Amino acid sequence: MKTVKNNLKQLRKKKDLSQKDPAEELEVTRQTINSIERERYNPSLDLAFDLAEFFDCSVEEIFERD
């Protein structure tokens, strides 16, 4: 499966957050946040929407097709 591109790391750094912050808030492991940032894992739609809500932006602002 192709992994979609994302700018999660940039968004997180912009807000001066660690990987632990979204992980704790969204009840996933830090490894999952790390894997998404490294584009090694495509999150579920549910988690993608949760991430968008957490970073106060749209899903399209985080993820884009390669």
Added chain:
Amino acid sequence: MTEDDTLLCSESTTRKIYIGLWLLGAAALGTATALGNPLIGAAAYGISVLAAIGVWYSYPGPMFDERDTQIHDKASGHTLTIVGYASAVIFPSLTALYGLGYFEWGPMTTAVALTVAAIYVLYGAISFALEA
């Protein structure tokens, strides 16, 4: 090493300890049973599993999540595929050899064949139930 990497190590280590305790228990059960001490093996397994459950409950966040579920699903699927293809070749071949008088179905091979059949019956039933 960044702060994030440090945090990942901590989480990763806890997960390794949890999985390691399950594996340790299984290894203790098998080894002690093989050495003629089944009760010691069962006790060691029980202690190890209880310790693993303790690690699970004491961990402040989720130890496994949707990514682990996806990895598990993929691994299960690949395992079933590999076992299925192997079984599709091995068991008919053994049956043919049995028919030719070159092979005898012993208790071990019979048990393996029945177990594989049971796994696929279960898989079929669960797939059917999930689709319904």
